[in-house]
Amino acid sequence: MQKIPILKIEDNLIVSLQFDIDDRLALELQTDLLNEIRRTKALGVLIEISALDMVDSFMGRTLSDIAKMSASMNAYTVVVGIQPSVAITLVELGLRLESVHTAMNVEDGIALLKDLKTTDTETND
Amino acid sequence: MIKLKIPDKIQIKAEDDILKTRQVVREVSDLMGFGIVNQTRLITAVSELVRNALKYAGKGTMTLKKIEKSENIGLMITVTDRGQGIPDIELAMKDGYSTSRGIGLGLGGAKRLVDEFKISSTVGKGTIIEIIKWVD
Numbered sequence: 001m002q003k004i005p006i007l008k009i010e011d012n013l014i015v016s017l018q019f020d021i022d023d024r025l026a027l028e029l030q031t032d033l034l035n036e037i038r039r040t041k042a043l044g045v046l047i048e049i050s051a052l053d054m055v056d057s058f059m060g061r062t063l064s065d066i067a068k069m070s071a072s073m074n075a076y077t078v079v080v081g082i083q084p085s086v087a088i089t090l091v092e093l094g095l096r097l098e099s100v101h102t103a104m105n106v107e108d109g110i111a112l113l114k115d116l117k118t119t120d121t122e123t124n125d
Numbered sequence: 126m127i128k129l130k131i132p133d134k135i136q137i138k139a140e141d142d143i144l145k146t147r148q149v150v151r152e153v154s155d156l157m158g159f160g161i162v163n164q165t166r167l168i169t170a171v172s173e174l175v176r177n178a179l180k181y182a183g184k185g186t187m188t189l190k191k192i193e194k195s196e197n198i199g200l201m202i203t204v205t206d207r208g209q210g211i212p213d214i215e216l217a218m219k220d221g222y223s224t225s226r227g228i229g230l231g232l233g234g235a236k237r238l239v240d241e242f243k244i245s246s247t248v249g250k251g252t253i254i255e256i257i258k259w260v261d
Binding site (some may be wrong): 020021022024046053054055056057071079083084085086089092093095121 | 141143144147149151162164165166168169172173176220223231232234235237238261
């Protein structure tokens with residue numbers, strides 16, 4: 001059975017969606033990520049979706065749910081690599097990726113996660 | 126010149142079939158000359174409609190047809206199910222309306238992504254949704 005690998009680099013979890021995934025796999029990824037956040041105490045989740053040629057309402061909601069659930073476990077979520085055609089379609093569909101931070105690519109995404117975590121620490125002090 | 130081969134009726138029975146219908150629509154729309162944004166709009170609309178059929182009726186079918194009007198060619202996609210039907214179509218088309226765990230963007234959202242959208246539904250008999258996207 002297919003499974004989406006989750007990599008850990010420092011305190012971030014990194015996922016790259018390399019193919020169009022079905023609903024079951026999307027929900028499995030959601031659960032797996034939350035378990036990994038708990039196991040590794042990660043503070044950031046980065047999801048790279050440049051290979052996805054569409055994000056429908058189900059996928060959009062799953063990304064949004066992952067961000068909200070991760071937030072309740074003290075981790076930020078950044079989605080990177082959204083294709084222009086996907087961005088256009090998301091807006092026309094009326095989908096808002098609530099609670100999801102976005103960046104152009106993995107590098108920017110990692111930098112954004114770092115910023116988010118830093119701001120957090122400063123606010124808490 | 127690549128000959129366009131449009132597959133016969135595609136059965137929608139399981140979650141995997143949502144993926145399959147998306148792949149078929151991607152291939153056919155690409156061969157027909159749709160640009161990447163319109164291909165994405167079509168795939169996304171189909172994904173919403175096929176998931177709806179699966180969710181509310183348990184199964185359904187999808188058919189594709191190449192159509193022509195004056196100089197323009199288009200793709201007509203019909204998603205049919207024999208589920209419970211929709212009692213209030215106007216309400217079902219509204220954003221945010223959903224009777225399941227969805228977020229209620231399915232029908233209204235799909236309509237915004239295509240050029241023509243026709244829905245007919247009979248309570249107790251099922252629903253037929255026909256969408257058209259023109260290449261130009």
